[in-house]
Amino acid sequence: MSNTIITVENISKSYVLQHQKIRHNDSFREHITNNIKSIFKKKDADQSASQETFWALNDVSFDINQGDRVGIIGRNGAGKSTLLKILSRIVTPTHGRIKIEGRVASLLEVGTGFHPELSGRENVFLNGSILGMSKNEIQKKFDEIVAFAEVERFLDTPVKRYSSGMYVRLAFAVAAHLEPEILIVDEVLAVGDAEFQKKCLGKMKDVSGEGRTVIFVSHNMAAVKALCNKGILLHNGSIKIIGSATHAIENYLKTGINTSSHFDCSDYVYGDDIIRVLKIEILNGFNNTNQIKFDENIKIKFKIDSKQDFENISVAIGCLSIDEIPVFTTRGPVSIVKGENEIICEVKHNLRANNYHFAFGISVGEKSNIYHNPNAFDIEILDIGNNTQYLTNNAGFVNVNSSWQIV
Amino acid sequence: MINKSRTIIIDPDSENKNYWQDLWQFRGLLYFLAWRDILVRYKQTAIGLLWSIIRPLLTIFVMWFIGWLFNSNVPEGVPRILLVCAATLPWQFFATAFSDSSNSLIVNSNLLTKVYFPRLIVPISTVIVCLIDFLISFIILIVIMVLYRFSPDIKMLYLPFFLILNLITSIGLGLIIAALNVRYRDFRFIIPFIIQFGLYVSPIAFSSSDIYNSAKIPMFAKYLYALNPMVGVIDGFRWCILGGNTPFYFERFLVSCAISIFLLIIGLWYFRKMEKTFADII
Numbered sequence: 001m002s003n004t005i006i007t008v009e010n011i012s013k014s015y016v017l018q019h020q021k022i023r024h025n026d027s028f029r030e031h032i033t034n035n036i037k038s039i040f041k042k043k044d045a046d047q048s049a050s051q052e053t054f055w056a057l058n059d060v061s062f063d064i065n066q067g068d069r070v071g072i073i074g075r076n077g078a079g080k081s082t083l084l085k086i087l088s089r090i091v092t093p094t095h096g097r098i099k100i101e102g103r104v105a106s107l108l109e110v111g112t113g114f115h116p117e118l119s120g121r122e123n124v125f126l127n128g129s130i131l132g133m134s135k136n137e138i139q140k141k142f143d144e145i146v147a148f149a150e151v152e153r154f155l156d157t158p159v160k161r162y163s164s165g166m167y168v169r170l171a172f173a174v175a176a177h178l179e180p181e182i183l184i185v186d187e188v189l190a191v192g193d194a195e196f197q198k199k200c201l202g203k204m205k206d207v208s209g210e211g212r213t214v215i216f217v218s219h220n221m222a223a224v225k226a227l228c229n230k231g232i233l234l235h236n237g238s239i240k241i242i243g244s245a246t247h248a249i250e251n252y253l254k255t256g257i258n259t260s261s262h263f264d265c266s267d268y269v270y271g272d273d274i275i276r277v278l279k280i281e282i283l284n285g286f287n288n289t290n291q292i293k294f295d296e297n298i299k300i301k302f303k304i305d306s307k308q309d310f311e312n313i314s315v316a317i318g319c320l321s322i323d324e325i326p327v328f329t330t331r332g333p334v335s336i337v338k339g340e341n342e343i344i345c346e347v348k349h350n351l352r353a354n355n356y357h358f359a360f361g362i363s364v365g366e367k368s369n370i371y372h373n374p375n376a377f378d379i380e381i382l383d384i385g386n387n388t389q390y391l392t393n394n395a396g397f398v399n400v401n402s403s404w405q406i407v
Numbered sequence: 408m409i410n411k412s413r414t415i416i417i418d419p420d421s422e423n424k425n426y427w428q429d430l431w432q433f434r435g436l437l438y439f440l441a442w443r444d445i446l447v448r449y450k451q452t453a454i455g456l457l458w459s460i461i462r463p464l465l466t467i468f469v470m471w472f473i474g475w476l477f478n479s480n481v482p483e484g485v486p487r488i489l490l491v492c493a494a495t496l497p498w499q500f501f502a503t504a505f506s507d508s509s510n511s512l513i514v515n516s517n518l519l520t521k522v523y524f525p526r527l528i529v530p531i532s533t534v535i536v537c538l539i540d541f542l543i544s545f546i547i548l549i550v551i552m553v554l555y556r557f558s559p560d561i562k563m564l565y566l567p568f569f570l571i572l573n574l575i576t577s578i579g580l581g582l583i584i585a586a587l588n589v590r591y592r593d594f595r596f597i598i599p600f601i602i603q604f605g606l607y608v609s610p611i612a613f614s615s616s617d618i619y620n621s622a623k624i625p626m627f628a629k630y631l632y633a634l635n636p637m638v639g640v641i642d643g644f645r646w647c648i649l650g651g652n653t654p655f656y657f658e659r660f661l662v663s664c665a666i667s668i669f670l671l672i673i674g675l676w677y678f679r680k681m682e683k684t685f686a687d688i689i
Contacts, residue, residue: 015687085686089417089523092683098417104523112521115443117450122443129439130522 005182005213006064006087011096013057013082056082057093058237064230066102066181069214071228071245073221073252078234080217081186084108087215088184102181102213105132109186111171116160120151120170123159127174141177148203149173169196176203182213187220198393201227221249222353222383222390249384253286261285263377275336275362275371279303282379283344290378295385298347300377302360304336310364311335315343317376318359319351327356327397350399353383353390419683426679430525440515440532445539459540463499464547467492470612479613480620482653486555492548493648494611494641496541497569501577501637502602504537508581509598512589516689526682530585534578548648560650569643572667576636579670586681589689609637614645616654636670639663 057079064070072080085091087098088106113130114123124145128138138145146152149170151162159167185204201223208214208227218224224231224245231248233241241251261282269276282290283299292298300317316331334343360376363369383390391399413425449455471491474481481487508530512519515529552559588594610618618624618632632638639660646655 085520086417089415090520091686092419093417094419096418098415100415100417101413104415106522108521113518115447117447118443122446126439126443129436130518130524132433132522132524134435135438 003066004063005066005068005101007099008060008062008064008087009097009099011057011060011083011086011093011098012055013079013086013091014094015054015056017052017054055237057086060096060234060237060239062232062239062242064213064215066213067208067211068230069208069228070216070230070232071224071248072215072217072232072234073219073224073248074234074240077236079237080234081108082237083234084184084186084215084217100182103132104182104184105175105178105180106184107131107175107178107186108184110168110175114159114167114171117158119158120146120155120162123170124174127171131175131178132180133178137179145170145173145177148176148199165196172196172200176200176207180212182215183207184215186217195393197223201392220383220392221253222392225249225384226389226392250287253289253291253382253384261288261290265373265376268373270371270373271369274307276305277302277360277371277373277376278305278340280360280377282377286382289380291380291382293385294351294353294381294383294390295388298349298379300345300347302343302345304341304343304362306336306338306341309335309337313365313370314363315345316361316363317345317347318361319349319356320359321397322355322357325397327351351381352394352397352399353381354397355380426525430527433524433528436524437528437532437535440528441535441539444533444536448536456543459543460547463495463544466499467495467547470495474612477613480617481614482649482651484651485649485653486551486557489548489551489555489557490614490645490649491611492551493645494609496544496548497573497640497644498606498609498611498637499544500537500541500573501640502605503540504534504574504577505581505584506598506602507533507537508578509584509588509594511581512585512685512689513592513595519689520686526685527582527678530578530581530678534574534581537577538574559648562647562650564647566644566647569640569647572643572664573640575671576640576667579667579672579674582674582678583670586678586685589681589685605635605637608632608635610641610645614654615642615656615659619656619659633659633662634666636663636667639667 060079060083072083074080082091084106085108086093087100088104088108090106090108111127113127115126118126124142125135125138128145129135133141146155149166149172151166151170154162154166159170162170183204204214204216204227214227216224216227228245231241231243231245232239233248233252241248263280264278265280266276266278280303281301282292283301284296285291286293302315312333312335314331315334316329318329319327321327328349330347332345336343355378357378358376359372359374361369361373362371383392449458452458454461467488471488474487474491481490511529511533512526518524518529519526551557584594584598615632615638619629624632633656640663642655642660642663646653
């Protein structure tokens with residue numbers, strides 16, 4: 001069953017940006033007359049000079065087959081949300097044509113139309129009908145929705161008294177029970193706790209398992225990789241990559257952050273300046289960046305300039321989270337000679353995806369440091385791996401293994 | 408809701424041929440939006456639904472007093488308060504339906520930017536809410552009739568026709584202003600003004616016969632007066648409710664009628680034309 005269900009041909013969308021003009025005599029009266037002018041005259045020469053056309057989407061074409069699970073990825077402002085809004089018929093494209101065969105439900109926000117004064121029960125019906133369900137459909141699924149959201153006890157409480165978690169659970173539960181042929185989902189999994197996110201992802205997998213088409217936008221690459229088989233990478237309003245999800249994700253990560261794998265710290269002086277670290281290099285960074293797949297060892301090369309020979313000194317790296325919480329320290333003995341030395345360190349780690357920064361230090365024997373740089377280099381651990389599935393439902397800095405048995 | 412799948416074409420130019428079909432399919436949403444507004448309307452108020460009686464009642468008293476003060480014309484055998492009541496109720500409906508539907512798109516902007524549905528549903532659902540309030544406020548009319556032992560005429564049967572005319576007028580004007588309001592929020596300030604102004608140029612404290620029979624009012628002003636679509640609606644309501652020898656100016660009524668229908672056509676046309684851009688500019 002690979003018949004085309006969505007055909008997108010040369011879609012563009014432009015917005016007009018208004019720039020404030022600098023006026024010389026900015027009187028209140030002038031302000032008013034200008035405003036009046038702007039009501040009656042659509043375009044006067046002055047004004048058009050202060051307008052700029054911005055293309056949120058530029059000549060985008062693709063096909064989606066039935067049963068495809070398409071991840072749309074890209075940086076902020078790449079045009080993902082605009083594309084979804086056009087596909088959901090909320091905004092009209094400036095140029096181009098889209099043909100959709102089937103019933104579309106779009107979930108661009110969790111809890112669209114929820115009214116704080118209404119009870120949970122009332123909001124299920126309201127939200128359901130906003131998302132396109134009929135009253136019968138909602139009634140049939142009502143118990144299922146409530147069970148999924150785990151809010152049975154609070155059904156008749158106004159949702160303004162709900163905790164934010166309950167609110168989100170109820171909202172997603174309604175959306176999760178839609179049965180469209182095409183489901184369009186924007187970054188909505190970013191809400192709720194990890195357990196609920198996993199539940200939602202599972203529900204979406206079920207949906208696609210039933211032969212429905214899912215279009216999914218997320219910044220969470222692990223979720224995209226877990227859910228999608230196709231990927232579209234948008235960049236500045238155009239399609240950069242269209243292909244398998246993995247292919248799109250790898251390209252997305254490559255085009256992304258400009259952090260190089262090289263850290264120059266030759267300017268950093270510590271203590272008596274006996275040792276200087278000239279350069280630190282991440283050897284196995286993904287596409288020559290400082291990003292490392294979570295199931296790969298970290299390999300770092302240090303270029304050290306020493307003013308004397310040292311035997312069996314202790315070299316250490318310390319890993320800290322972005323909010324300065326020490327995660328681990330590891331050290332090893334090395335000997336260095338006077339002049340330039342190159343040391344390679346390989347760390348077998350089980351860090352979870354995140355940004356970490358590293359301190360680097362050298363100490364002699366029992367004595368204190370002869371070199372210490374608290375901000376030596378940074379590494380980003382990616383949530384994609386070479387052959388292992390990333391465990392999205394865990395929390396914390398590290399993954400650990402455990403064995404369990406009944407005694 | 409949509410049982411059999413059908414092809415949807417999205418492009419900038421072509422009209423959505425299935426628009427009215429869509430509107431019918433989304434009737435559930437129409438119902439739920441109106442239901443939401445009714446539920447929410449009097450939440451956390453002490454006297455709740457009573458407000459839909461008190462508001463018109465206060466207007467009736469004020470207009471009654473003004474009419475009495477200026478000694479406006481009252482048909483024979485009709486208590487003045489009934490004359491005022493028969494006009495205030497349709498006027499109140501027009502005022503709330505017009506102002507609520509004009510603001511409805513902005514109030515529901517979170518929906519417009521997040522889900523697709525025929526946008527006409529939003530103003531129509533607010534008008535339905537006002538219609539329910541209007542029907543409740545009919546209790547006032549009935550109580551006044553009972554108090555004054557006024558027996559209704561057979562012409563009362565024509566009332567639904569004038570009610571529909573009242574609806575057409577409110578929706579027509581409401582749609583125009585709602586669509587304009589999305590782009591120019593100036594209309595938020597213009598709406599209360601239109602309503603306040605309308606209250607004085609519509610026959611509420613006085614009768615149309617006061618205008619038409621006045622020697623002081625120039626002819627062109629009388630024609631201008633007849634252009635107000637609410638004149639036709641209110642005259643019709645009075646003719647039905649008061650019965651007896653209440654005057655009814657048929658030609659002038661036709662003018663009001665034509666204007667109401669014209670407003671509805673313009674309203675629908677302009678709303679449909681602007682609808683595609685709502686989510687972009689709201």
